[in-house]
Amino acid sequence: MTDVDVILNGGSVATMNGDFDLLDPGAVAVRDGVIEAVGLADQIAAAYAADEVVDCSGCAVIPGLINAHTHAPMTLLRGLADDLRLDVWLMGYMMPVELEFVRPDFCWLGTQLACAEMIRSGTTCFADMYYYEEAVADATAQAGLRAVCAETVLRFPTPDAQSYDESLERTRDFILRWKGHPLIMPAVGPHAPYTTTAKLLQACAQLALEFDVPLHIHIAETAQEVEDHRAEYGMPIVPWVKKQNVFEAKVIAAHCVHLDEGEMHTLLHHGVGVAHNPTSNLKLASGFAPVVRMLELGLNVGIGTDGPASNNDLDMWEEMRLAALLAKCVTSDPTALPARQALAMATIGGARALHIDEHIGSLEPGKRADIAVVDLRSVHTMPKFTRDSEALYARLVYAAKGSDVRDVMCQGQWMMRERRLLTLDEQALTAEAAGIARKIDTFLIQREESVLSKLLVIGQVAQKKTFEIQVKVHLSDHVPIEGLLDRSEIVILKPSVRRQYDTYFLFDDPYRSRLRYREDELLEDGQVQDAVYRLTLISETREREYAMSVLLSRSRFDAPATRSLRFYREYFKPVAEVGVHKERRRYRVRYGGTDFAINLDRIVKPELPGVFLEIKSRTWSRQDAERKAELIGELLGLLQVQEQEFVREEYVELAVEAERLGEEAGE
Numbered sequence: 001m002t003d004v005d006v007i008l009n010g011g012s013v014a015t016m017n018g019d020f021d022l023l024d025p026g027a028v029a030v031r032d033g034v035i036e037a038v039g040l041a042d043q044i045a046a047a048y049a050a051d052e053v054v055d056c057s058g059c060a061v062i063p064g065l066i067n068a069h070t071h072a073p074m075t076l077l078r079g080l081a082d083d084l085r086l087d088v089w090l091m092g093y094m095m096p097v098e099l100e101f102v103r104p105d106f107c108w109l110g111t112q113l114a115c116a117e118m119i120r121s122g123t124t125c126f127a128d129m130y131y132y133e134e135a136v137a138d139a140t141a142q143a144g145l146r147a148v149c150a151e152t153v154l155r156f157p158t159p160d161a162q163s164y165d166e167s168l169e170r171t172r173d174f175i176l177r178w179k180g181h182p183l184i185m186p187a188v189g190p191h192a193p194y195t196t197t198a199k200l201l202q203a204c205a206q207l208a209l210e211f212d213v214p215l216h217i218h219i220a221e222t223a224q225e226v227e228d229h230r231a232e233y234g235m236p237i238v239p240w241v242k243k244q245n246v247f248e249a250k251v252i253a254a255h256c257v258h259l260d261e262g263e264m265h266t267l268l269h270h271g272v273g274v275a276h277n278p279t280s281n282l283k284l285a286s287g288f289a290p291v292v293r294m295l296e297l298g299l300n301v302g303i304g305t306d307g308p309a310s311n312n313d314l315d316m317w318e319e320m321r322l323a324a325l326l327a328k329c330v331t332s333d334p335t336a337l338p339a340r341q342a343l344a345m346a347t348i349g350g351a352r353a354l355h356i357d358e359h360i361g362s363l364e365p366g367k368r369a370d371i372a373v374v375d376l377r378s379v380h381t382m383p384k385f386t387r388d389s390e391a392l393y394a395r396l397v398y399a400a401k402g403s404d405v406r407d408v409m410c411q412g413q414w415m416m417r418e419r420r421l422l423t424l425d426e427q428a429l430t431a432e433a434a435g436i437a438r439k440i441d442t443f444l445i446q447r448e449e450s451v452l453s454k455l456l457v458i459g460q461v462a463q464k465k466t467f468e469i470q471v472k473v474h475l476s477d478h479v480p481i482e483g484l485l486d487r488s489e490i491v492i493l494k495p496s497v498r499r500q501y502d503t504y505f506l507f508d509d510p511y512r513s514r515l516r517y518r519e520d521e522l523l524e525d526g527q528v529q530d531a532v533y534r535l536t537l538i539s540e541t542r543e544r545e546y547a548m549s550v551l552l553s554r555s556r557f558d559a560p561a562t563r564s565l566r567f568y569r570e571y572f573k574p575v576a577e578v579g580v581h582k583e584r585r586r587y588r589v590r591y592g593g594t595d596f597a598i599n600l601d602r603i604v605k606p607e608l609p610g611v612f613l614e615i616k617s618r619t620w621s622r623q624d625a626e627r628k629a630e631l632i633g634e635l636l637g638l639l640q641v642q643e644q645e646f647v648r649e650e651y652v653e654l655a656v657e658a659e660r661l662g663e664e665a666g667e
C-alpha cells in the first residue's frame with residue numbers, strides 16, 4: 001500500500017490522455033500536488049491508501065478546465081458597455097475607463113473575482129493578458145489557481161506605463177520576479193499587431209526568448225483589422241508578424257478568426273497555440289474562426305472566454321458547447337467538432353496551446369493535480385448511458401453547466417468542496433466591486449455630459465481659441481481671382497486646390513456643439529497628393545459686426561481623425577448629420593502688411609449654385625480687428641464684390657437650409 005493525500009473515488013474518470021482513456025468507475029490518487037495514479041476504482045483501492053477519500057460516484061472527474069485567453073481583471077467592467085462594435089467598445093469605452101481606473105488594487109480585486117467565478121465553473125488555469133500583471137499573478141496565486149500571466153505591451157500609453165520602453169522594462173521585471181513560481185508562468189503580451197509596431201513586436205519576441213516564457217497576442221480578430229493591415233503593410237497579418245520574429249517564441253495567438261490557409265500552415269510550422277473565443281467572436285460579430293480546419297491541420301487550439309467585459313462571463317462550459325455547435329453550423333457538418341474534441345480543446349488542447357501540456361491538461365501520473373469533479377446527477381444531465389463511451393462527453397459538453405462542478409483542486413489543493421469556495425471570500429469581493437462600479441458610473445455620466453469631454457477622452461486633442469475677422473460672399477460664378485489679385489500691392493503666398501469632404505455632427509446640447517470630420521485632399525493637376533483627416537469641435541460666437549465683415553471668436557478643439565467616420569458616428573451618437581462637399585481654391589495672400597486666407601468654394605453637396613468667396617484673417621485685438629475689417633473691405637473692392645452678395649451663414653446652415661428646400665420642392 002502506498003500512502004497518498006487524496007483519492008477521488010468512484011467517478012467516471014475522463015483522463016483526456018493520448019488514448020482518451022475513460023475509467024468508470026475510476027479513481028485518481030493525488031500526492032504532494034501531483035497525480036500519483038489513475039485507474040479503475042478497485043485497482044486504486046487495492047494499491048493506495050489516503051486519509052481523504054472523496055466519493056465521486058455519479059460524477060465525472062475531469063482535468064481542470066483551461067481558459068486559453070482572458071483578461072481577468074475586466075470582471076470589474078462586466079456590463080459596462082455592450083452591443084457596440086469592437087473599436088467603439090475598446091477605444092471609446094474600455095481604454096478610457098482603464099486609463100482612469102486601472103491600478104494594481106483594481107487588477108488584484110478583479111482577478112480575485114475572476115478566480116472565484118472560474119473555480120465555480122471548474123477552471124483551474126487561465127491565460128491572461130492585462131495591465132499590472134504582477135497584481136493579477138499575486139491575486140491568482142493567493143486564490144491558489146494556475147495562470148499564464150502576460151503583461152500587456154502597447155505602442156501608446158497604458159494604465160501602467162507611459163511609453164512602450166517602460167512597458168518592456170515592467171515586463172522584464174515582472175518575469176524576473178515570477179519565473180519559477182509553482183502556479184504562475186509570467187509571459188509577454190504585445191496586445192495585437194494593430195496596437196504595436198514592428199520594432200515593439202521584435203523586442204517582445206526577444207524578451208520571451210531570453211526568458212523562455214510564452215508570448216500572448218491577439219491576431220486577426222476582425223476582418224477590418226486584416227484589411228487595414230494589408231493596406232498598411234501590403235501583406236497578411238501572420239507573415240508580417242512572423243517577419244518580426246514573434247513565432248520564434250512560444251506563442252499563444254488569440255482569436256485567429258480571419259486567416260487564410262497559408263497563414264494556418266505558418267502557425268502550425270511554428271507551433272503557435274491558438275485560443276478560440278466563440279462567445280466573444282459572436283458577440284462582437286467578429287466572424288467564425290476556421291477551427292475545424294485548424295484542428296484538421298494539427299494546430300493546437302484551445303478555448304478561451306476572452307475578457308468578461310466582452311463575453312460576459314468566464315464559463316468554459318458555454319464556450320465548449322458553442323465551439324462544438326458553431327463548428328457544425330459553419331461547416332454544415334453535424335459530425336464536425338464532436339463533444340470529446342470540444343472537451344479536449346478545453347483541457348489538453350488548451351495546455352498545448354499554452355505550451356504547458358507537460359504539466360497539465362490531462363489526468364496522468366506525474367502531471368499536476370488540477371482536477372474538477374462534475375456532478376452529473378441533476379435532472380438536466382440524466383440519464384446515464386454506458387453503451388457508447390462518447391455519451392459521457394456529450395453529457396458534459398451539451399448538457400452540463402458550470403454550476404454542476406462540485407469540487408475543484410489545483411496542484412492538489414482544494415479550491416472548492418461541495419460548491420463552497422475555500423480560498424476566497426466572495427461576499428467581501430463583490431461588495432468591493434460594487435463600490436468601484438459606482439465610481440465608474442459617475443465618471444462615465446460626467447463624460448457623457450458634453451461632446452467635448454467625450455472628445456477629450458479619445459485623445460490627442462489640442463485646444464485653440466481663435467479670434468477671426470471674416471467675410472463670406474456668395475457669387476453667381478467664379479471670379480477670375482488670379483487676374484484680380486495680380487497687382488503689386490498683393491502678394492500671393494501659397495495657392496492650393498483642395499477637395500474637402502466635411503461631415504458635421506450636430507448635437508442637442510446646451511453648447512450647440514458641432515463636430516466636424518474633415519477629409520481634406522490636396523490636389524495637384526487633378527490628382528490627390530495628400531489627404532488629411534481632422535476632427536474639430538467648433539463652438540463660435542459672433543463678437544461684432546463691421547460693415548462688410550464679422551469678428552468671430554471660436555473655441556476649437558482639434559484632433560487628427562485617426563479612426564473612421566463610422567467610429568465617430570457610433571461613438572458620439574449625434575442627433576443629426578450634415579454633409580458638405582466642396583472644391584476649394586485657397587490662396588494665402590499678404591495685403592496691407594497683413595496675412596489673409598482667401599477661399600473660393602464651389603459646393604458640390606448639397607448642390608449650391610455659384611461660388612462662395614471667403615476672406616479671413618486671425619486677429620488678436622479690437623484695433624487690429626477694425627484695421628483688418630477695413631482691409632477686407634478694400635480687398636472686396638479689388639475683387640469687385642457687391643455688398644448684397646454677403647452671406648452670414650456657415651456652410652452647415654446653408655446645407656441644412658438646402659436640404660429643407662429640397663424636401664419642400666420634392667413634396
Ligand SMILES: [Zn+2]
Nearest residue numbers: 218254306307
Ligand atoms: Zn482578448
